[in-house]
Amino acid sequence: MRNKQNFDEPKKEYIRKSKTFRKTLIKDVPKNINNFLQGRVIEVKPKYYVVEQLQTKSLYSxxxxxxxxxxxxxxxxxxxxxxVNFTIDDNSSNEQSGLIFQVEERKTKLSRRDPANPNREQVISSNNSHLLIFMSIDEPIINLRLIDRILVAAELGKLDPIICINKIDLVDFDEIFDMFDTYKALKIPFFPVSVAEELGLDFLYSFIKGKDIVIVGMSGVGKSSLINKIFGYEVQRIADVSEWSGKGRHTTSIVRRFELPFGGYLTDTPGLREFALWDVSKDELCLLFPDFRQYINDCKFAACTHTHEPGCSVKWAVEKNKISFERYQSYLNIYYTLND
Ligand SMILES: Nc1nc2c(ncn2[C@@H]2O[C@H](COP(=O)(O)OP(=O)(O)OP(=O)(O)O)[C@@H](O)[C@H]2O)c(=O)[nH]1
Ligand SMILES: [Mg+2]
Ligand SMILES: [Zn+2]
Structure with missing residues (x-):
């Protein structure tokens, strides 16, 4: 059942010891807690966080x-x-250095199962309004299964999805436009672009303007290239195709939030190698496919899993092309990876 842990444990804040930075830090919650500052984490560095103070926009390590x-x-x-709430670190020689002692509840989040620890959630970015699913049509080749998986994560994390397909200069896009009809039917904003050839970018820019967006996709699809194009100079390093292809190495390795010159924010993230969903059960998965919802109550069996049962209304809708075959494949693909 969803959010099982919430039934077992009272919802409260708890104090947790930070393992990561314990050695370098003070031992307890700061005493001058009345003088705390409010900020937002805008960059996760390997050893510290860059926090922007909300009122002044000054940056603190x-x-x-x-x-x-x-x-x-x-x-x-x-x-x-x-x-976060933080205090200025008096012990530090660096004036712009602080200590985070409290984190606010996340209103939205992009998260997945932590690839290094299946019992933990890895929140990649929080408190954004939109999730920009960024794929390339080729090099690396588009992965519809991954788009659907990330769409489920968007539903879970309360983020509005946007789909952008990059590198359309590599194909005859008119020939394959139908491939994306499902997403248009789901009313998900859809933008085919070429960052390199500057195709379709104006439509994308006018949509993302003023929003708070996190961008996500496989390595090498051109996420950082888009950010550099928006700024007009290199704010993020990008790799040559020959550098990443085959080796699966990531060019961007940290999550970083940018304020865009035309208004709004875009958070760049490292390329995904895997994306396992966090906190979804098998029985709730169908609810996270909005195009399935109108059929799931008409199945013959109340506990229908929509995988093999006779009289399944979802399967009927797939046969009648009312639900796309690709979306149904994604459902099955995710279903069999989930725990009961
Ligand atoms: N053909 C073509 N290549 C592109 C386009 N946009 C970006 N590229 C190339 O794709 C490669 C990868 O671009 P990046 O921006 O580093 O990709 P990324 O998604 O940030 O990758 P990670 O940081 O590893 O996640 C670079 O060689 C870019 O020049 C495009 O529109 N068309
Ligand atoms: Mg990158
Ligand atoms: Zn069914």
Whole structure:
């Protein structure tokens, strides 16, 4: 059942010891807590966080206090986009250095199962309004299964999805436009572009303008290229195709939020190698496919899993092309990877 942990445990804030930075830090919640500052994490560096103070927009390099108050028990303590309370670190020689002692509840999130620890959630970015699913049509080849998987994550994380297909210069896009009819039917904003050849970018820019967006996709699809194109100079390093192809190496390795010159924000993330969903059960999966919802109550069996049962209304809708075959394949693909 969804959010099982919420039934077993009272919903409260708890103090958790930070393992990561314990050595370098003070041992307890700072004493001058009345003088705290409010900020938002805009960059997750390997050893510290860059926090932008909300009122002044000044930047602070922040560590985590030895004890930190956080409502997030199962995930990384701090993610890019988190709203935090911090104090200026008096012990530091660097004036712009701070200690985070409290993290606010995340209103939205892009998260997955932590690839390094299946019992934990990895929040990649938080408190964004939109999720820009960024794929290339080729090099690397488009992965419809991954789009659907990320769409489920968007539903779970309360993010509005946008789909952008890059590198259309490599194909005759008119020939394959039908491939994306499902997403248009789902009313998901859809943008075919070529960052390199500057095709379709104006439509994309006018849509993302003023929004708070996190971008996600496989390595090498051109996420950082898009950000560089928007800024007009290299703010993020990008790799040559020959550098990444075959080796699966990532060019972007940290999550970083950018304020866009035309208004709004875009958070760049490292390329995905895998994307396992966090906190979804088999029986709720069909509810996270909005195009299935109108059929699921008409199945012959109340506990229909929509995989093999006779009299399944979802399967009937697939046969009649009312639900796309590709979407149904994605459903099965995810269903069999989930725990009961
Ligand atoms: N043909 C073509 N190549 C592109 C286009 N956009 C980006 N590229 C190339 O794709 C390669 C990868 O681009 P990046 O921007 O580094 O990709 P990324 O998604 O940020 O990759 P990671 O940081 O590893 O996740 C670079 O060689 C870009 O020049 C495009 O529209 N068409
Ligand atoms: Mg990148
Ligand atoms: Zn069914």
């Amino acid at each position: 922040c560590f985590v206090a030895g004890r930190i108050s956080s409502p997030h028990k199962y995930s990384n303590l701090i993610a890019c986009g988190d709203y």
